[in-house]
Amino acid sequence: MAYTENAKEITVKRAARGLLFLLFIIKLRYLSKILIIFAAINLNEMKIALIGYGKMGKTIERIALERGHEIVSIIDVNNLDDFNSEAFKSADVAIEFTAPHVAFDNCMKAMDAGVKVVSGSTGWFQQNEAVMREKCEKEGKTLFWSSNFSLGVAIFAAVNRYLAKIMSNFDNYKVSMEETHHIHKLDAPSGTAITLAEGILENIVHKTSWVMGDLTNPDGSVTKGNVPGPTEIKIDAIRRDEVPGIHTVTYDSDADTITITHDAHNRSGFALGAVIAAEYTVGHSGMLGMKDLLDF
Numbered sequence: 001m002a003y004t005e006n007a008k009e010i011t012v013k014r015a016a017r018g019l020l021f022l023l024f025i026i027k028l029r030y031l032s033k034i035l036i037i038f039a040a041i042n043l044n045e046m047k048i049a050l051i052g053y054g055k056m057g058k059t060i061e062r063i064a065l066e067r068g069h070e071i072v073s074i075i076d077v078n079n080l081d082d083f084n085s086e087a088f089k090s091a092d093v094a095i096e097f098t099a100p101h102v103a104f105d106n107c108m109k110a111m112d113a114g115v116k117v118v119s120g121s122t123g124w125f126q127q128n129e130a131v132m133r134e135k136c137e138k139e140g141k142t143l144f145w146s147s148n149f150s151l152g153v154a155i156f157a158a159v160n161r162y163l164a165k166i167m168s169n170f171d172n173y174k175v176s177m178e179e180t181h182h183i184h185k186l187d188a189p190s191g192t193a194i195t196l197a198e199g200i201l202e203n204i205v206h207k208t209s210w211v212m213g214d215l216t217n218p219d220g221s222v223t224k225g226n227v228p229g230p231t232e233i234k235i236d237a238i239r240r241d242e243v244p245g246i247h248t249v250t251y252d253s254d255a256d257t258i259t260i261t262h263d264a265h266n267r268s269g270f271a272l273g274a275v276i277a278a279e280y281t282v283g284h285s286g287m288l289g290m291k292d293l294l295d296f
Helices: 002-043 055-066 080-084 100-112 125-139 151-167 191-201 268-282
Strands: 047-051 070-075 093-096 116-119 142-145 174-181 209-216 232-239 246-252 257-263 286-288
Touching: 047 055, 047 100, 055 070, 055 093, 055 268, 070 080, 093 100, 093 268, 100 116, 100 125, 100 142, 116 268, 125 142, 125 286, 142 268, 151 191, 151 246, 151 257, 151 268, 174 191, 191 209, 191 232, 191 246, 268 286
Parallel strands: 047 070, 047 093, 093 116, 116 142, 142 286, 174 232, 209 232
Antiparallel strands: 174 246, 246 257
8 A cells, every 4th residue: 555655656756857857848949939920920910800800810910010011901890891992902811800699600701702711709610610620621611710829828728738647547536627718708618718728638648528517607696507427628718807718627536626727917919929820820720729839
């Protein structure tokens, strides 16, 4: 018995050292990758079309202009005919941040107009991925989609996957997730939470799916969700104030709790990542994602 406990202790210590080493490597690779992107891609001015002109659209506009790009077209709910305009068609890339019920049509219209698309709308891609992939592969169109363009979230996702790989050896820890967003967000759980859950499922052998847990509504009421089975990961969602986005992954046991969290302070990180993704997309084609942009 003493030997088993010592072996587990050694395994945990090695895992912890491995996680710290990974963080160090990720930091170096992340910084070098971003320096390359800033130094190389940013030299060329892009013509950008914006699809969606809410808070995210305006933040993307500001950052794109700061990086020397030109906004040639802005499409919102009151001028959807502009998809056919020469101004829109002149864009090198369109950046789309709208809502789940219109994102698919927006991307299709943009691609049909011959414009590459970067989309950060969530709540629509998973059910339409096959159609989008076929359009990219068979018609030569380009879509860069991500549930979250934050560079910090990309690092967080890599840590999440590595931690899940470690925790796959310790089934006495129960994994769960919680995401918190502003009251205007329509989909729950968030696309980022789903992506993080998928990263866990890829690495923990005894987990096979995720389920929607409780939803705390803006008025404080709680809509009860699913009770997770032994092979399921529960994702709770909270809608509160103007929170840009908080994602927490928790591993809980009788002895202790391990928690990792990403807390976005504002929308600037998402917007910057979207513009960097657009700079990357101009020189690439097909179905793209954050793993293409940041390879870790």
